[in-house]
Structures are given as structure tokens and as C-alpha cells.
Amino acid sequence: MKKTALITGATSGIGHATAFEFAKHGIDLVLCGRRLGRLETIQKALSKLTNVYILNFDVRNKEEAFKAIQSLPEKFKNIDILINNAGNAHGLDIISEGSIDDWDAMMDINVKGLLYVSKAIIPGMTERKSGHIINIGSSAGKEVYPKGNVYCGSKHAVLAITEGMRIDLNPYGIKVGSINPGLVETEFSQVRFKGDKIADTVYQGFKALQAEDVAEVIYFAVSRPPHVNIADVLMFCTAQANSTIVKKEFN
Structure with a gap:
């Protein structure tokens, strides 16, 4: 039977690539x-x-999020797969110099936005006793790096929420997992550095993960047989060992 997936943050990066990957496999989409x-x-x-x-x-807007999801036509109402992908990083500052506006943006999108969309969709899944939720985390949810303070905190929260979801939704047979990429060459750094030229240097000297690489892993997770749940994936490009060690080569 054909499945329907809802993907947040579908206009660029990992969300955009996942939409194309799912479409190739005939999954109906709410983008x-x-x-x-x-x-x-x-x-x-x-x-x-x-x-x-x-x-x-905007996932940050609670009323907008609930109103939008409630407005889905009958054909798209039953969401089988939820990809909580919308997320961002703002700034790279030591905690004493961080911008409160940046902190709010990261917590509002990465944590609260994920919760709002999940809250709007989970009741349908529990009622049907089926569904699959994948939260897009980050290697920043596994470790903390210098000047990553609040962003890392938001992604640690995503992992904790994912584990809590998996426990609470276990009686309903709902799969819950997280995919946690390291450096992915998307608009991410343009947003983090607010268009500053330093963003252009982030992916120089090595081959970073591409959005399509992550999308393929997401599809792998959602296409497993009913008894298999990919609970947690940490993925790096070959050049990256952790959040601070990246092998770069310049000619």
C-alpha cells in the first residue's frame, strides 16, 4: 500500500533531497x-x-503549524512517515558573547518546532497503531564542540526527545529513530554565518557529505521490514573523525 510522508524543511538541503529520494520510490509527499x-x-x-x-x-509558529497540518485534504491526512528535518544553527560564539536571538531561533526551530509538528501528527499514528518518525539530529547531539554550546544543546535535546518518543510510542507499534549527520554541504553554513564569506571556506579541502547521501540513509531506514527499526545513525564523511577533526588537503 502506498505510504504518505510529511517532511519539514523541505525547501533545501536534506529535506529537499529526501523529498526527491522518496518520490523516486513512489511515496506520496506532504512538503x-x-x-x-x-x-x-x-x-x-x-x-x-x-x-x-x-x-x-514556519514550524516555530505553534498556531500556524497546527492549522496547516489540520488543513490537509483527506487524501493526505494519514501520515505514515514523519521526517522532522527543519533545523538551523545561528552563530558560532562563546557562551558569554552569544546572541539571545540566535539562541531563541535554534531552540524554537530545532526543539519546539519538532515538538509542535510531532504533536499534530502523532495522535493519528497512535489511533492507527502504525507510523514511523525520524528526527534529523546531528553529530552535535553526540558531542559538544567549542562555541557550539546552544546549538549542541538543541541537538542533544533532539536525541533525548527521540528516545522518549520511542519509549512512549512503543505500545502503539510506532517506529522512532534519528539520523545524525556530521558536515553536510548545504545552505547550513550560510545560515550559521549569516552570509559571511567564512561560510564559503567550511567545506573546502575535503569532500563533505552531500544532502543526497543523508537522504539515501533516511530512505534505507524507512524501507526496512516491519520488525526492523533503525533507532540511531551517526554518519560522517570519510574526512571527518569527529566534530573538530577533519582531514583537509589543499593543492
């Missing part, structure tokens, strides 16, 4: 994001492969 123009472009591209519905809202 969520703040940039309507991009959502419409992706919808047009993927509608040749599968059924696609778009929801234009």
Missing part, C-alpha cells in the same frame, strides 16, 4: 517549508513521480 516559491517548484518537479501536497508555514 513543508517557509519559502512558498521553492515549495511550488519542488511540487511541480515531483508531481510527475508521485502525489505531492505543500504546506507553507
Whole structure:
């Protein structure tokens, strides 16, 4: 039977790549994001492969999130797979110099946004006693690196919430897992460094993970047989050993 997946943060990076990966395998899609123009472009591209519905809202806005998900037409209402992908990093500062606005943005999107969307979708899954939730974490949820303080805190929270979800939803047969990538070459650094030129240097001298690499692992997790749940994945590019050690080579 055809499944329906809802993906947050679907307009770029890992969310965008996951939408394309899922469409290749005939999964119906509900794509969520703040940039309507991009959502419409992706919808047009993927509608040749599968059924696609778009929801234009900001996961930080509780009322918007619930209203958008409640507005889904009957055909897309039963969400079988939830990919909580929307997330961001703002700034790279020591804790004493960090911006409170940056802290709010990271906690509101990475933690509270994930909770709002999950809260809107989980009741349908528990009622049907089926479903699969994948939260996109980060290697920053496994360790803390210099100047990563609040971002790392938000991603540690994602992992704790994932484990709590898996325990609480176990009686309903709902799968819950997390995929935690290291350096992925996306718009991530442009956002973190607010368009500063330093963002262009982050992925120089080595081959970082690509969004498509992560999307393939996400699809692998959701395509396992019913008795298999991929609970936790940590993935790096070959050049990366941990959050602070990356083998770079310059000609």
C-alpha cells in the first residue's frame, strides 16, 4: 500500500533531497517549508513521480503549524512517515558573547518546532497503531564542540526527545529513530554565518557529505521490514573523525 510522508524543511538541503529520494520510490509527499516559491517548484518537479501536497508555514509558529497540518485534504491526512528535518544553527560564539536571538531561533526551530509538528501528527499514528518518525539530529547531539554550546544543546535535546518518543510510542507499534549527520554541504553554513564569506571556506579541502547521501540513509531506514527499526545513525564523511577533526588537503 502506498505510504504518505510529511517532511519539514523541505525547501533545501536534506529535506529537499529526501523529498526527491522518496518520490523516486513512489511515496506520496506532504512538503513543508517557509519559502512558498521553492515549495511550488519542488511540487511541480515531483508531481510527475508521485502525489505531492505543500504546506507553507514556519514550524516555530505553534498556531500556524497546527492549522496547516489540520488543513490537509483527506487524501493526505494519514501520515505514515514523519521526517522532522527543519533545523538551523545561528552563530558560532562563546557562551558569554552569544546572541539571545540566535539562541531563541535554534531552540524554537530545532526543539519546539519538532515538538509542535510531532504533536499534530502523532495522535493519528497512535489511533492507527502504525507510523514511523525520524528526527534529523546531528553529530552535535553526540558531542559538544567549542562555541557550539546552544546549538549542541538543541541537538542533544533532539536525541533525548527521540528516545522518549520511542519509549512512549512503543505500545502503539510506532517506529522512532534519528539520523545524525556530521558536515553536510548545504545552505547550513550560510545560515550559521549569516552570509559571511567564512561560510564559503567550511567545506573546502575535503569532500563533505552531500544532502543526497543523508537522504539515501533516511530512505534505507524507512524501507526496512516491519520488525526492523533503525533507532540511531551517526554518519560522517570519510574526512571527518569527529566534530573538530577533519582531514583537509589543499593543492
